[in-house]
Amino acid sequence: MTASIGERAEELIADLGISSPEELDIEAIAFDSQVEVVYEPMTGCEASLVGYRHRAIATINPSGVRGRERFSVAHELGHWHLHRGRSFRCRVDDPDTNLSSDRVLEREADSFAAHLLLPRPLFNPMIKSFGKPTFQQLICVANDFETSIMTTALRLANVNTQPVIVACYDRNGKRWAIPAQDIPTRWRLNEELDEDSFTYDLLHYGKECPGLGKQPADVWFINNDAGEYEVQEQCLISTKGTALVLLYLESSMFEVGPDWDVGRKYNEHGSYISRKKPAVP
Incomplete structure (x- = not known):
């Protein structure tokens, strides 16, 4: 059975023997995947990935916000592991951009990044200890994992424990x-x-x-x-x-x-109007 995007990301964490948020060194994880991370000012995008054979360079726009930079690196690693053979120029500093779009490859890279930065074996026990986490508690989690509150809140929904x-x-x-x-x-x-x-x-x-x-x-x-x-x-x-x-x-x-009744349309007589097209005779 083919591993899911999340499973592929979390396998990297397991293979490296990472057992705490402090050990999630995203640049070291990239190095292990033969991706060199370079921080350089960029115009028009937040990150880019260029690969050749088994090696790649991920260029990240410095932002001064560590959570944003880490997500950008993890996002480019997602492209490297999922979409190898292509080059990318991404606006990955805020996943809100990709959530509002239909760019499948970008959303896949976002999913990979979220699993890489907030893997279930480390994230879920922390969330479980809170019951129904508030934003204040999620901010504490974000600080521990060095992620943004946006990434952390989205991960809360995606792990499906609440x-x-x-x-x-x-x-x-x-x-x-x-x-x-x-x-x-x-x-x-x-x-x-x-x-x-x-x-x-x-x-x-x-x-x-x-x-x-x-x-x-x-x-x-x-x-x-x-x-x-x-x-x-x-x-x-x-x-x-x-x-x-x-x-x-x-x-x-x-x-x-x-x-x-939700999402259904009715005519003036109260009869339901089917969305299905009539069969062609």
């Missing part, structure tokens, strides 16, 4: 959302921010959100029955006028059946 959705909103509405794999697909987020949300207050009035707070679920979800449930919300100012959002669903939201 009933969480990580989302990004600006004043105009939703930019993207990453649910944990077990979140029922029937729950659909609002495209626009509800004025009762803490995130609305943060973006419009600068009111900080010190911890997780309860909200009626209909503040966040379009489903007609959302008002019967509660979520926990916390938000944090991110980049370029955006807010990073944590939403934890209560357990009863996993027990309810599908919501057939």
